[in-house]
Amino acid sequence: MKILVIGSGGREHALCLALSQSPSCESLFVLPGNPGMKAVSKLEFIPGKVTDLEYILKTSQELAIDLVVVGPEDPLSLGLADLLRSHGISVYGPGKFAAQLESSKAFSKEFMKKYNIPTANYKTVENFEDAKYVIKHWPEESGIVVKASALAQGKGVVVAQDKDEAIKACFDFFENDECSITTDKIVLEERLIGEELSSFAICDGHDYFYLGHACDYKRVHDNDLGPNTGGMGGYTPNRWPGPKAIEQIHDIVKKTINGMKEEGFLFIGTLFIGLMINGDEVKVIEFNVRLGDPETQMLLPRVQGDLASLLFKASTESLKDQHDVKLDDNECVHIVLTSGGYPSVDKTPLLLNQEIHGFETINDPDLFLYFAGVKTNPEGKLVNSGGRVLGVTAKAETIEQARKMAYEAIQKINFSGSHYRRDIAKIQRGHLR
Numbered sequence: 001m002k003i004l005v006i007g008s009g010g011r012e013h014a015l016c017l018a019l020s021q022s023p024s025c026e027s028l029f030v031l032p033g034n035p036g037m038k039a040v041s042k043l044e045f046i047p048g049k050v051t052d053l054e055y056i057l058k059t060s061q062e063l064a065i066d067l068v069v070v071g072p073e074d075p076l077s078l079g080l081a082d083l084l085r086s087h088g089i090s091v092y093g094p095g096k097f098a099a100q101l102e103s104s105k106a107f108s109k110e111f112m113k114k115y116n117i118p119t120a121n122y123k124t125v126e127n128f129e130d131a132k133y134v135i136k137h138w139p140e141e142s143g144i145v146v147k148a149s150a151l152a153q154g155k156g157v158v159v160a161q162d163k164d165e166a167i168k169a170c171f172d173f174f175e176n177d178e179c180s181i182t183t184d185k186i187v188l189e190e191r192l193i194g195e196e197l198s199s200f201a202i203c204d205g206h207d208y209f210y211l212g213h214a215c216d217y218k219r220v221h222d223n224d225l226g227p228n229t230g231g232m233g234g235y236t237p238n239r240w241p242g243p244k245a246i247e248q249i250h251d252i253v254k255k256t257i258n259g260m261k262e263e264g265f266l267f268i269g270t271l272f273i274g275l276m277i278n279g280d281e282v283k284v285i286e287f288n289v290r291l292g293d294p295e296t297q298m299l300l301p302r303v304q305g306d307l308a309s310l311l312f313k314a315s316t317e318s319l320k321d322q323h324d325v326k327l328d329d330n331e332c333v334h335i336v337l338t339s340g341g342y343p344s345v346d347k348t349p350l351l352l353n354q355e356i357h358g359f360e361t362i363n364d365p366d367l368f369l370y371f372a373g374v375k376t377n378p379e380g381k382l383v384n385s386g387g388r389v390l391g392v393t394a395k396a397e398t399i400e401q402a403r404k405m406a407y408e409a410i411q412k413i414n415f416s417g418s419h420y421r422r423d424i425a426k427i428q429r430g431h432l433r
Contacts (some may be wrong), residue, residue, distance in 0.1 A: 001308060004060055005030045006050050006080070007071025010336075010372040010391050011293035015069060016040045017368070018300040022308035029063065031056065036371020036382060036390065050075045053083050060089050067092065067312050070269070073151055073290050077103035081269070090315040093269040094289050098260055101287040102272075105149040105187045108287050115259035117252055119284045120189040120276075124149070131170035134188055135163050143191025147286075148173045148183035154218065154230035155343055156181045159191060180347050192285065194278030197241060198234075198295050201253045201273075202310060204319040205266025208253055209310060212236065212302070212327050214295040215428075220343055222423045229343040230388055231294045233335040233424040235399050236302065240428070241277050248282040249275065256287070268315060294391055297370050298332040301395050333402040333425045334393040335410045339373065340417025342387035351417035356382045358413040359390065367409050368393040384415055399425050 148156030216234035305325035373386020
């Protein structure tokens with residue numbers, strides 16, 4: 001197969017590396033990719049924007065691409081998968097309607113309510129005045145979480161400590177020009193108690209392959225302090241959650257796939273379920289419709305078999321024929337290195353264009369280095385160009401071994417202003433929200 005990967009981050013780096021090792025992958029392209037990916041075998045770079053749908057279609061046709069794998073959420077929410085499919089190109093990713101599970105928190109909550117998928121009680125508001133009214137009458141004992149309905153790169157959620165903080169978050173999202181997040185709707189939710197888990201299912205509209213689950217860390221600072229980010233790292237817990245919770249997760253996947261079919265749309269692509277687990281009770285925090293970042297960087301190193309074939313079978317509604325892909329028994333820990341000023345929710349400038357040192361020393365086969373926000377400067381040196389710059393994944397028999405390896409590796413890499421959390425996987429089985 002000729003495969004085209006859409007995207008430029010750490011998730012896409014992990015995808016390209018895994019796909020390049022797939023027996024059924026003859027040639028591999030990435031649009032646009034980043035220069036940190038240049039060591040991936042078979043990989044060719046195509047300049048362009050991930051939101052330029054017509055250009056992606058034209059490129060796919062000119063290269064006679066057999067499979068397009070869409071990494072980020074923006075092109076999916078714009079309808080890239082629909083456009084490609086309408087021209088006979090196989091694509092791994094949902095159409096625009098199904099992508100609303102991520103692009104609209106309001107749509108997602110209504111979908112869960114309609115198809116009896118367990119989630120937090122909620123109220124959707126469309127302006128700041130209504131938000132203030134709802135919050136002032138919100139039950140104190142329920143706690144309150146403020147979610148921008150629109151896409152916000154993982155930064156549009158505020159777990160408010162009190163009603164004043166909730167009102168401020170609504171003001172920021174609705175009316176504050178200094179806030180980088182804008183939305184036309186906000187979902188107000190009761191605060192769920194428990195431990196978070198991200199689960200992933202590769203879906204073909206009818207069947208699914210359970211890719212596994214991971215615990216990630218959203219807050220920028222240790223001990224879950226500071227604003228939410230796109231993800232600061234995480235780990236893959238093999239011994240948690242228990243069988244009753246896993247059974248409920250599979251039930252949620254089935255209800256979602258069947259619900260989409262009831263709506264008249266097949267869900268083809270990755271169903272990413274953010275979950276809160278409290279004992280044997282499982283509730284959905286949110287849906288995403290693509291592989292997670294940084295969860296992909298933890299899960300793909302454990303994949304055994306032909307990933308390219310698996311994604312092609314999903315894209316062609318033939319997952320029932322899949323028998324050759326599984327996860328190994330190891331565990332992974334992933335740590336993200338970010339730029340100074342990240343996540344810049346208040347539009348604080350990031351400290352960019354700093355030369356990255358030490359990454360050449362990472363050469364252990366059980367260590368995986370994934371680049372995201374990087375570019376080359378005029379001297380040809382790799383420098384940081386975004387918030388999340390790179391990540392290191394370590395794979396070992398236990399989380400403790402993987403954690404030690406990952407931190408030893410990340411400490412060898414640095415650039416001016418660089419920052420990483422030092423408590424990833426220190427306390428296991430998820431982390432209290």
